[in-house]
Amino acid sequence: MAHSQPPESDSGEPRRQRRIQSIEVGMRVLRALTEQRRPLPLKELAQLAGMPPGKAHPYLVSFMAAGMVKQSPLTGHYELGPAALQMGLAALQQLDPLTEASQEAALLAARADLSVALAVWGHLGPTVVRLDEPRYPLHVNLRVGTVMSVFNTITGRVFAAYLPEPMVRTMLEDEHRRVVGGANGAFDSPEVSRMLAEIRATGMGRGLSMPQPGVNTLCAPVFDAAGRIALVMTMIGPHGVFDAEIDGPAGRMLREHAGNVSRRLGHDGQTTA
Known part of the structure; x- marks a missing residue:
């Protein structure tokens, strides 16, 4: 089966595909949780993701709403949620x-x-x-x-x-x-x-x-x-x-x-x- 190629510009060079920057930034938060493999406090998580805590927090709120992240009610630390587990298992099965x-x-x-x-x-x-x-x-x-x-x-x-x-x-x-x-x-x-x-x-x-x-x-x-x-x-x-x-x-x-x-x-x- 042929793979689709990015459309070419008038000069014949492939056009850069449109990207959503906020998703790429948010993925830095999920990547930090994935690599550390342990619950993390907001300050440390933000530091690992390369952003201030005030910027990381809204991403965490959205990820928690989607089930990708969960927060401990006792410590307030963040870790990967059930949706992230399901996604990982589905990827492994494929x-x-x-x-x-x-x-x-x-x-x-x-x-x-x-x-x-x-x-x-x-x-x-x-x-x-x-x-x-x-x-x-x-x-x-x-x-x-x-x-x-x-x-x-x-x-x-x-x-x-x-x-x-x-x-x-x-x-x-x-x-x-x-x-x-x-x-x-x-x-x-x-x-x-x-x-x-x-x-x-x-x-x-x-x-x-x-x-x-x-x-x-x-x-x-x-x-x-x-x-x-x-x-x-x-x-x-x-x-x-x-x-x-x-x-x-x-x-x-x-x-x-x-x-x-x-x-x-x-x-x-x-x-x-």
Whole structure:
């Protein structure tokens, strides 16, 4: 479906759309309440919104009438009201992690000139649902629909670091039975514990020539509003070109784009497992 564009002026440049300044000013009050996540007195709220209390108060009165803000009868402090909660929940219900992540993945692939894959947790394990290729595609055994190993790929390990332990243990044991056969106790090994702890500490996973020789990977989790891992964004490139350093230029780009998606999904920086 085509997106409507702003009308053009006689000079051919897009005309600036009409804006209502009072709404934009009032949003500074709501933004301050949202960012602080606690009831605020009028003076502090006005200061955070960048306006004098006498200017902030009429906005608060209007927002209270609309249910966007409520005031404590005991302290007189202001906080977000029931209408703001309903609006936030409605926005979250409309969000689709893959849709939100797809644009960032495409931007990252173009910016870094590397392959970028998005994977979700499917019934067989980490599953590739999108793959953006650079100008010169890297020939790897990866395509949309590929199911990745839980512990033999960096993408799988990042999922394992943030998913609930019983879920990961069940998937790993099932994978071991299908590939190797017999019993498996790998999840409880010190090496696995150290590996997952390192991913949580750095917030990313890094693999050199893994799972394919000569190919490096760097993976970052994307979280939803509840702090749960929603998907993993993976950068892939040849060893001689892509060093996959977590704190290098590519790592910073990946962290930036994955963080953009997490914020759009309502993530506040706290994770759950």
